[in-house]
Amino acid sequence: MxxxxxxxxxxxxxxxxxxxxxxxxxxxxxxxxxxxxxxxIDLVKKNKELREEVEKELTSxxxxxxxxxxxMSGEILxxxxxxPVGKVDIDIARKNIMSVITPVIKVKQQDxxxxxxxxxxxxxxxxxxxxxxxxxxxGILPKLLELAxxxxxxxxMAAEIEKTRRRVNALEHIMIPQMIEKIKYITMKLDExxxxxxxxxxxxxxxxxxxxxV
Amino acid sequence: MPSDTxxxxxxxxxxxxxxxxxxxxxxxxxxxxxxxxxxxxxxxETDYGTSFGELESVYDFEKVLNSELKKVYKVIDDSTRDxxxxxxxxxxxxxxxxxVMLKSEYLGENYEGIxxxxxxxxxxxxxxxxxxxxxxxxxxxxxxxxxxxVMDFEFxxxxxxxxxxxxxxxxxxxxxxxxxxxxxxxxKFLATxxxxxxxxxxVRTKRIGQDARFLENALIDxxxxxxxxxxxxxxxxxxxxxxxxxxxxxxxxxxEGIQAVVDTGSTTxxxxxxxxxxxxxAKKGKFTAFGVEPIIGYLRAKENEVKIIRIIMVGKINNIxxxxxxxxxxxxxx
Amino acid sequence: MITIGQFFAVLGAAIAVLLPGIGSAKGVGIAGxxxxxxxxxxxxxxxxxxxxxxxxxxxxxxxLLTGFVIMQRxxxxxxxxxxxxxxxxxxxxxxxxxxxxxxxxxxxxQGRTAAAGVGIVAKRPEELAKGITYAAMVExxxxxxxxxxxxxxxxxxx
Numbered sequence: 001m002x003x004x005x006x007x008x009x010x011x012x013x014x015x016x017x018x019x020x021x022x023x024x025x026x027x028x029x030x031x032x033x034x035x036x037x038x039x040x041i042d043l044v045k046k047n048k049e050l051r052e053e054v055e056k057e058l059t060s061x062x063x064x065x066x067x068x069x070x071x072m073s074g075e076i077l078x079x080x081x082x083x084p085v086g087k088v089d090i091d092i093a094r095k096n097i098m099s100v101i102t103p104v105i106k107v108k109q110q111d112x113x114x115x116x117x118x119x120x121x122x123x124x125x126x127x128x129x130x131x132x133x134x135x136x137x138x139g140i141l142p143k144l145l146e147l148a149x150x151x152x153x154x155x156x157m158a159a160e161i162e163k164t165r166r167r168v169n170a171l172e173h174i175m176i177p178q179m180i181e182k183i184k185y186i187t188m189k190l191d192e193x194x195x196x197x198x199x200x201x202x203x204x205x206x207x208x209x210x211x212x213x214v
Numbered sequence: 215m216p217s218d219t220x221x222x223x224x225x226x227x228x229x230x231x232x233x234x235x236x237x238x239x240x241x242x243x244x245x246x247x248x249x250x251x252x253x254x255x256x257x258x259e260t261d262y263g264t265s266f267g268e269l270e271s272v273y274d275f276e277k278v279l280n281s282e283l284k285k286v287y288k289v290i291d292d293s294t295r296d297x298x299x300x301x302x303x304x305x306x307x308x309x310x311x312x313x314v315m316l317k318s319e320y321l322g323e324n325y326e327g328i329x330x331x332x333x334x335x336x337x338x339x340x341x342x343x344x345x346x347x348x349x350x351x352x353x354x355x356x357x358x359x360x361x362x363x364v365m366d367f368e369f370x371x372x373x374x375x376x377x378x379x380x381x382x383x384x385x386x387x388x389x390x391x392x393x394x395x396x397x398x399x400x401x402k403f404l405a406t407x408x409x410x411x412x413x414x415x416x417v418r419t420k421r422i423g424q425d426a427r428f429l430e431n432a433l434i435d436x437x438x439x440x441x442x443x444x445x446x447x448x449x450x451x452x453x454x455x456x457x458x459x460x461x462x463x464x465x466x467x468x469x470e471g472i473q474a475v476v477d478t479g480s481t482t483x484x485x486x487x488x489x490x491x492x493x494x495x496a497k498k499g500k501f502t503a504f505g506v507e508p509i510i511g512y513l514r515a516k517e518n519e520v521k522i523i524r525i526i527m528v529g530k531i532n533n534i535x536x537x538x539x540x541x542x543x544x545x546x547x548x
Numbered sequence: 549m550i551t552i553g554q555f556f557a558v559l560g561a562a563i564a565v566l567l568p569g570i571g572s573a574k575g576v577g578i579a580g581x582x583x584x585x586x587x588x589x590x591x592x593x594x595x596x597x598x599x600x601x602x603x604x605x606x607x608x609x610x611x612l613l614t615g616f617v618i619m620q621r622x623x624x625x626x627x628x629x630x631x632x633x634x635x636x637x638x639x640x641x642x643x644x645x646x647x648x649x650x651x652x653x654x655x656x657x658q659g660r661t662a663a664a665g666v667g668i669v670a671k672r673p674e675e676l677a678k679g680i681t682y683a684a685m686v687e688x689x690x691x692x693x694x695x696x697x698x699x700x701x702x703x704x705x706x
Contacts, residue, residue: 070528071485071521071542074276078328079310083317083373119422122377123415123432124385125306128481131418219578222663226585229670230593293585503582503664 005182007189015186019179026171033164036098040157047154050147057140064133071127080121080130086138090145100160102153107142216396218504224293225504228512231289232500234261235548236519241526245539250530257523275527279520283332286516290509298395299509301334302388302404303517305355308333308340309384312356315344316363316376355390359383378432385411385434397506399498403514406495408437410488413464416444417475417484420452439464452476467491482542490545493518497547515547522546554622554629556637560644561618564697568611568651568690575604575659582663586670596669596676600662603683607655610694614647617701630706643700650693658686 005011069077089108094101118138119131240260247253250272257278258266265281287300311329318325329337335352343349347364349357363379385408392400412433419429426445433441439462447455452472459468471484492514499511522544529539583597616625618640623630632640665679 066528066532066534067482067538067542070525070534070539073279073330073524075314075328075330076310079314079317080377082314082323082325082328083321083376085373117372117374120373120377122374122381123418124377124381124411124434125310127485128414128418128421128475129485131422132480135422219581219660219663222578222581223585226582226663226666226670227588228585229667230586230589233671293588503667504660 005186007186007193009190012183012186012190015179015183019176019183022171022176022179026168026176029164029168029171032098033161033168036100036157036161036164039097040154040161043150043154043157047147047150050143050150054140054143054147057136057143061133061136061140064129064136068127068130068133071129072125076125077130080126083120085120086118088141097153097157098160100153100156102156103149105145105149107145215398221294221296221506221509222504224290225508227289227293228508229503232508232512232515232548235515236260236522236546237548238546241522241543241546244523244526244530245536245543247530250527253526253530262523272527272531276524279523280330280332283516283520286513287332290513294509296395297334298391299506299513302391302400303513304332304334305384305387305391308335308353308356309359309380309387311335311337311340312344312360312363313377313380315341316360316367316380317373319344320367320373355383355387359387375431382431382434385436389436395506399505399507400510403492403495403510405436405438407492408434409439409464410467410492412437412439412441412444413459413467413472414481414484414488416447416455417452417472417481420448421475421479421481438462464491486542486544489518489521493545493547500547511547518544518547550629551632551634551637553632553634553637556634557618557622557632557640558624560637560641561615561622561624563641563648564618564644565611565615567648568607568655571652571655572605572608572611575607575655575657575662576601578656578659579604579662579666582666586666590670593669593673596673597666599676600665600669600679600683603662603680603687604655604658606687607651607658607690610647610690611651614644614694614697614701617698618644621701621704621706632706636704636706639704640701643697643704645697646693646700647690647697651690654686654690654693658683658690661686 005015072080091106091108093104093106095104096102118134121130240256244253244256247256254269254272254275257263257275262278262282265278265285269275269278283303287303291297291300307330311333314325314328318328331337333340335356339351340356343352344360349360352360359380362383363376366375366379367373385404388404389401392404415432415434416429419432426448429448430441430445433444435441443458447458452475456468456472456476459465459472462468467484467487471481471487474483475481496511496514496518499507499509499515502508525542525544526539528534529536529542579597579601583594583601586597587594619625622632622640661683662679665676665683668675668679
């Protein structure tokens, strides 16, 4: 590979400085990556637990739903649910984990009155199995939101880890070796110049001595 | 009370039709079918097969059920030459349609596919009335109900109250029709149905922890059981309520059905037992050759049959195990 | 000159035909309406239901028979009405009463039983005989009344 660099002493000093910075940066990034991965693994574990929990509850809600659908006609079921009454207010904030901006979803607590009022239908021609399904779904919502939060955080972290790793790799395998190469090149070039100079000087000295003696 | 031979022709025609109701055997075969398609094939071998023309996939089975009900209404209308019997069935569909249209009016969304065409009032008429807020074209029971529901919604903004008001008005209208028909049996049967619905409403109200005011609103009038019985029992444990019912005809429904709610929190058994109890009352129609019992019995039997088919088909489509389906399966009329 | 006795005797003949006739008409009507319902759904059951429908018709025949016997006894058929006292006339009227009333009510009851029998045929055509038996039981009392009426009429001395 051709190395295009000015083999000057100034350049050499500059490169040496840069190499130092790069090595320092590499170490820092490496530490960051390790920490990120540690946090990420924790989050993924939490995510898995949450997801399993939510999925279990969702399955039971859907089972209730299917059974409610079985004992009621499709039209009555849809009519019962066409006008939703349940309302949830959420706050979204930001949190900084290792310079990754992640969302924090906060469910505003519903009051008791609202909790009873999640049913949007009359009871005369509907089945109690529907109440169960709605109840489970309504109870699952905070967990679903938490799951959304954790999953999004995981995604963002994963992207950050990827980015960091790329940087670390770039530093480790390209930037730093290249700089070392360049420094070596400049040093060699400078040394050669030095030697050339020395030889020249010696040659001149010899010539001057020969002329002087003549 | 009119003469008990008034609907003799209709009654004996129904006797002949009763033989075509699905038997236990057919239902068992549907239940044992390996897939929804298989179950539907079993159904196709019965009288329902004639309605299969419009069937495109198993998901359309509700269409078959609706057209079957339509046929039943027509037979009863033709043979009794008295529209009041089917009126009682159609009113339910009309009120359902009214619910859909009122809600979609407030939501500003389309309601297609949620309405049913089994009612007495054409859908366009009702849609126009709701859109223009002019209910004069509707029958008086619907008009009154619509006006009350709209007024309430403007004030409370609670869609559940639309349902509750319309349910209450529906049963008031049904009771009026039953009184008009003049046969004690119709009134008695309706009162039994109201009682069972009220028991269901009571149990569910208690389960979700609503207060007495909500319950009082939701309960249906004209039942045999006094409304105050329910309201007073709201703050007592369900066990006390079971004891209170033990002196009534609903003893068994209470002892098994409500107990199951106490034990498992599920109303499945209660709802099944309620339907079976009502069907049992309807079965009187099988053993009388006069009066109106066979007519209301047959109507109920048909609605029950539709429910059974729906339970099996929905169960099969969703791959619910047979024993889960069986748990919810209603008794049969024949 | 027509006597009050003759009037009562003719009245007896008239109600002996009249009331069971009304009863039978009603009974056959009830059974027929019922039969029509079944045949609407299952035309193959026409023969069986017809048999049941015909059963309440017998009372009318018994009434007519009694009427004829009275007419024959008082000479109405021969063209020469015999002389009758008021008491004799009342006796003839009384003798007509059993078949008149029993005929009326038994025909209606039999009509209802036959209608119920039609219900049996609708569900179990093979059990037709049982339906007929039930309806025929009602017939017994019409026959007994007929017997009483005829015996009385023949027992009256003119």
